[in-house]
Amino acid sequence: MAYTNSSLVTYKRLTNNRTSPRNHAIDTITIHCIVGQWTAKQGCDYFATTDRQCSANYVVGKDGSIGLSVEEKDRSWCSSNAANDNRAITIEVASDTSHPYAVTDKAYEALIKLVADICKRNGIKKLLWEADKSLVGQVDKQNMTVHRWFANKACPGDYLYNRHGEIAEKVNAILGGSSAGEDKETPVTTATLYRVRKTWADAKSQKGAFKNLSLAKACADKNPGYSVFDENGKVVYSNSVSQTEDGVFTPYKVKVTDSALNIRKGAGTNYAVSGVIRDKGVYTIVDEANGTGATKWGKLKSGAGWISLDYTKRLV
The missing domain is CATH 3.40.80.10 (Peptidoglycan recognition protein-like)
Incomplete structure (x- = not known):
């Protein structure tokens, strides 16, 4: 050739x-x-x-x-x-x-x-x-x-x-072909793809698009706060109780349990420290994300940054 x-x-x-x-x-x-x-x-x-x-x-x-x-x-x-x-x-x-x-x-x-x-x-x-x-x-x-x-x-x-x-x-x-992984006998349209996002409107947050629903669910499970959407934008799976049916994140409150909890500019210990919480107070979390150094990170409502949720207790 x-x-x-x-x-x-x-x-x-x-x-x-x-x-x-x-x-x-x-x-x-x-x-x-x-x-x-x-x-x-x-x-x-x-x-x-x-x-x-x-x-x-x-x-x-x-x-x-x-x-x-x-x-x-x-x-x-x-x-x-x-x-x-x-x-x-x-x-x-x-x-x-x-x-x-x-x-x-x-x-x-x-x-x-x-x-x-x-x-x-x-x-x-x-x-x-x-x-x-x-x-x-x-x-x-x-x-x-x-x-x-x-x-x-x-x-x-x-x-x-x-x-x-x-x-x-x-x-x-x-x-001019079809989607990934299709059956050769049965053409697959893009409607079979499941997209993993924070919300349907937030296309930039997309973690992947999958033909296989189980693969999409597995991706969502690795990303707290994410849901699986069908081609019409309907939630078909969510791994977080903080997600409503339309995939919109529901804020919740946590009590800080550490005497000096760092606030970081992003979701991970690889981001710079922007402040420290020392009062063991109650704070509102408006978003969640995966990142290095913690099981899960939470974004503060104040906009000050992100904290490790490993050092907090969620309030009902």
């Missing part, structure tokens, strides 16, 4: 960290997070100069730039698995440096366009995602893989991992 590279590339610098040629036809897409809000140029320059034996076929920058580091005819050294990298196009996407390793809107949009272009040129008619490691290599059932399946890593981070179903949906819309 005569391989080509994407015409969407805005910067090219090839690395020697590659195996040439790849030994398998391209039939898989593997998306990574680069753990740094870099441009494509910065990513490609890094792979071209690093002493580490690592690389990727493409780098998607925070500004939507797209870099070519390893040509498609060659295998990158990206996923800790030679068999996967020989059959996959690997893409590093600029991301935040901490959980959930979020990417910018420009990077996300560029990623969708790049993946669609790769699929078109390599005969991948539909992108399939079932979030099932046991399906690796069974490209008729699932042709997206993730680094965390091959190594003890968080890659591609929960932000991108939870959006793999949505990525497949958007790419397939460009390709």
Whole structure:
């Protein structure tokens, strides 16, 4: 097969960290997070100069730039698995440096366009995602893989991992196909996708879009305060008693049990301290979130910040 590279590339610098040629036809897409809000140029320059034996076929920058580091005819050294990298196009996407390793809107949009272009040129008619490691290599059932399946890593981070179903949906819309993971005999419409959000109106809070309801429920269970919505915006599952039927968060009061509870600027110990609660008083929580350093974080009604709910007692 005569391989080509994407015409969407805005910067090219090839690395020697590659195996040439790849030994398998391209039939898989593997998306990574680069753990740094870099441009494509910065990513490609890094792979071209690093002493580490690592690389990727493409780098998607925070500004939507797209870099070519390893040509498609060659295998990158990206996923800790030679068999996967020989059959996959690997893409590093600029991301935040901490959980959930979020990417910018420009990077996300560029990623969708790049993946669609790769699929078109390599005969991948539909992108399939079932979030099932046991399906690796069974490209008729699932042709997206993730680094965390091959190594003890968080890659591609929960932000991108939870959006793999949505990525497949958007790419397939460009390709003219159906949603991810469909039965070949029965076309699936986007109405079968379940979206995990704080509220239906808060699209930016979305953790993922899933064909499988059980996968959507599992995602919601990992994110307190989130619900599963059908395509019409109706709540079909919620993991929090603080959610009403329409998915709107219901504030509640807690009593602080710690003598010096830090208030942080965000939901996690990785955020700066903005104040300290010392009075063991009663406070109103208007939102919840997962984050490092606590089972669950609560947002104060005053707007002062977030506190660990591990050091509070909820009041009825």
